[in-house]
Amino acid sequence: MRNVRVSVVYLCALVSTLASAQDLASFEKRITLKVLNNGLTVLVCERPEAPVFSFFTHVDVGSDREYPGITGLAHMFEHMAFKGTDKIGTNNYGDEKGALERVEQAYQAYDRERRGEAKQDDKKVAELEKAWKDAIAEAQKYVVTDQFGEIVERRGGAGLNAFTSHEETGYFYSFPSNQVELWAYLESERFLHPVLREFYKERDVVHEERRLSESQPFGRLLEQFTAAAYTAHPYGQPVVGWSSDLESFSAVDAQNFYRKYYVPANMVVTLVGDVKASEVLPIVERYLGRLHAEPKPEPLRTVEPPQNSERIVILHETTQPIFIEGYHKPGALDKDDAIYDALQDLMSNGRTSRLHRSLVRDKKIAAVSGGFNGFPGGKYPNLFVFFAISTPGHTPEEIRDAIHSEIERVKTQDITDEELQMVKTRARADLIRQLGDNQGLAFQLGSAQSLYGDWRGLFRHVSDIEKVSKADIRRVANSNFVESNRTIAMMESTKLAQAPAAAKEGK
C-alpha cells in the first residue's frame, strides 16, 4: 500500500525484458480481486496453460493464537478439515450428531477425573475411559471414513493437502478445470459445516506427527532453540503442540477455536489456472459467500519484550554437532525487512555466499552453512537465524566463531558492489521463476495478499530489495546482531557414533 506508484513504475522497468505474457499490465489484467459481502477476499489469476487450476485457502491463524493447554490446536483443526461435513463422511448425521455429543460428555468426565487435582481413583478413571471409548465406538458406526478425500481424488484432485505454521493455516489442491463448482461446494461446506468426527483418533495421528520430529536430534534441537528464543510471544511454542496438550484438548476446544478464527474476514481464497474470473467469481460468491460474516479477530496482543541477555541451549546427543543462533528483528511489514532478505541472500545463496565460502570452502568445518530471515515466521517480529552442519571432527564452538567473524565482517566492512548487484539480480530472477506454476503462484499471491493486504506486495518486495544500500546492510547488522539479542542452540556429541559401544548410549 505504501509506494504503490513507485513500485508500478519500477515493475514496468523490471519486466521490460520479459516476454509479453509476464509484463505487469498483463498481470494486472489477469488478476481479479473481489471482497465478498461477508468479508472473504477472493483472488483469481487466469493462467490458461492447461485445463487445470489450483487453489490456496489462507486462514489467518496458526499456532500464534494458542496458549498453554491448547498448543497444537490450530494444526489439529487443520486435520479435522478433512473429516467431512454433515453430508460428507456420514451415513446418518441425525444420529451421529447425538453420538458425537455423547463422546464429548464422556470425554469431559474422563478428562476431569484423570487430571484432577486430588489423588485419582484409578478404578473410576478406568471406568470413565471405557465409557468414553465405548462412546467413540458407537459414533464410529455413522462414519464413512475419509469420504472428503475420496471425493476430491475421484474427481481428479491432485496434491490434496494442508499445512499449519506459526501464523497461518493453508489448504490446497489442484483440480481439472471442469470441477470448479464441485471445488466451491467442498471448500465452502468444509468451513461452513465441519463435523469434528473421529477427533480423538486424529489427535493420536497428530501426536504421531509430533513423534516424527522428536525422534530426530535436529527436531529436538529446533524445538529447544525456538522455545529458548521466545519468553512471551507464541512463536516460542511448537506448531505441532506439546505432548500434554495433545493428550488433553477436546473437540469442543477445536470447535471454539474454529468459530473464532475461521471467519471470512480472516480468509483469503486464491484460484490460479484455467479459470475465467467472470465465470468463476459468481460460483465462488454463491458458495463461499455463504460463510457467516463475523468480525475479524482482535490482533494478537503479546509482543516479545526486548532480549537483554544471551541465551544458550546445549543438547547432548550421540550424533554430530549442529549449531544455530538467532537474533530478534522486526517483522515482515517493517521497512527494513527487504534489507534482511538481501542479507540472507548474501550470506546463504549458492556457492558465492559468504558462509559457504568461509565455513564450507575455506575453513572446511561445515558441510552446509546459511543464514535466513524470518524464523519461525514472518508476520510478527522474528529471528534472523544463522546455522551450520559441521563436518566430522569439528566442534560447534569452531562453527560459532567462524559465523561470528562473518557477521563481524558485515558489520565493519561494506559489501562489494558486485555482491549488492548480484543480490538484486537474483531477487528479480527468483521471483519470475516462481510465476510458472499454478499452485506456487496461488501460494505467493494469497500469502502476499494476506500479509501486505495487496497481492502486489509480492512484486513490491522485490523493488524494496532493489533499493537496499550497503549502508543499510551495515546498519541492521550493527543494530541487531549483538550478543544480548542472541539465542544459541548447539548439539554436542556425547560420544561419536564411531565405536561399537556408541549404539548403546541413548539419551
Place this chain on the structure above:
Amino acid sequence: MNPPRIGIVVYLAHLWLAFGSTAVRAQRADVATDWKEIQAPALHSFHPQPPKRIQLSNGMVIFLQEDHELPFIRGTARIRGGSRDEPAEKAGLVQIYGEVWRTGGTRGKTGDQLDDYLEAHAAKVETSGAHDSTSITWDCLKENLDDVFKVFLELLHEPEFREDKLPLAKNQLNTAISRRNDEPFQIAFREASKLVYGADSPYARVSEYATVAAVTRQDLVSWHKQYVHPNNVILGVVGDFDAAKMEARLREAFDFWRKGPAAPKNQVPFKGPKPGIYFVAKDDVTASTVQMIDLGTTRDNPDYYAIEVFNQFFGGGFSSRLFSNIRSKKGLAYAVGGGVGTEFDHPGILRLFLGTKSKTTAAAIDAFNEELNTLKTDPATTQELTKAKEAILNSFVFRFDSKEKVLNERLSYEFYGYPTDFLERYRAGIEKVTQQDVSRVAQKYIHKDRLAVLVVGKAADFDKPLSTYGPVTTIDVTIPPATGATSKP
C-alpha cells in the same frame, strides 16, 4: 497418484446421479446441497505440445520444447552410467564426480570463477550423479544463453576436476555418513533396500569413510572419459527459444562430437529378501518405524496397470485402505502407506511402511498383517476398484499440464527405451483394469510369508517383544570408523 482429464469413466459413473437430481437443482437455483448433484461439464480438449526429437549422426538425442511463458531457458543432459557401475570399494565415486565435475571448473576457469559469473547472472549450471546416470543442467534468463551455454559446453567437454575440490566433496559425503543414523525413517529406508536388493547390491550399498577415501581425481577423469560420449547422452531443452534456431545452435555445438563406447547395460541381479523379523536398535526415539518389504517389479511388466490401480486402492492417497484403516480408524500412524513399487529398468520395492509410537509397535505389525490377510479374503470391491480408477484417470491431466512435464516424460521414455506413447498406453491400460486383475496381482505379488519385517525403534518400550513374530535378526548399523584406508594414491 495424479492423473487425467475428466474422462469418460467419471462422466458415466455420475450420469445417473446428475440425471436424478436435476429436479432438485431446479428448485435451488443457486447452490447444490449435495456434492453428488454437481456434475462436471466435459473438460475441453487438450493436446499437450510434444517436444521435437532430433537424433544426431553421432547418436546424441535432443529434445526441444518451446515454452514462452517465462523468459528462461533450461537444458538437461542425462548421460548413461551411474553409481551402479562404480566399483564397490569406491562407493561414492559417482556422487563425488557429480560434485567435482562442476566445482572443479573447466580448463580455462576454476569452479569459483564459474560461481562468480553464474551467480551474478542468476544462472545455474549444475552436475549430479545418480544410480543409472549422471547429469549436467543449465538454467538461465534467455538473455544470458550465449554465455551460460558456453559454460555448459566447456564443462561437458573440458572439465578439469581440480584437486582442491575433492576434499570438499568428500567432506559432504563423510558428513552424510556421520549423520546417517539420525533419522529413523532414513535408517529404515536404507536398511530395507539392503534387505531387498542385498547389502552389496549397487542399488543398496552405501558409501563408507573408507570407500570415499579411496576415490582419486584420476577416477573422476577416467569416469568422464569412459561415459561422456554423444551416443550416451540425451539432452532436453525447454523454455523461451525458437526451436529452429536452438536446433542450429545445438547442431553446431555437437555435430562434430565423436562417438565413443556405449555405456554397459544393467547386469545387476535381483533376488529379494530373506523372510523374517529384522531389528535396528535406536534408543533416542519415541516412535518405531515399521516396514514390510519384498521385491517389486518393472513398468514394462504387463501387470503394471493392474498394479497401479492396486496401489491406489491399497496404499495411495487420502482414502486408501491403509490410510483409512490404520491412520483414520485406528489412529496408529501419521505416515503410513504402501504398494508394489515399480521402476523403469529394475524391480522396485514392494513396501508397507508406517511410523507409530513405541508402545504400539506390535499393534501396528498386527494391523499390517490384518490388511494382508484381508487382501486374500476380501480383495478390492467393485466400489474400491471404481474409486481407484477414477482417481488415476481423472487426475491424469496432471501428468502433462506443463510443457516441461511433457518433456520430462519423453526424456524418461527415451532413456529407458520405453515406447514414446507410453503415457497414452498408460491411460488405456488403466481403463481396462478389472476387479479380477487387481485381485490377481495382489495374490501374485504380495506374499505375507515372503516379506521381511523391519523395525527401527526402542525395544524396551514395545508393547510386545518382536520375538512374538519369530526369530529376530538384529542389524548393527554402527558406522565403520575411518581408520586404515586413509588417502590412497
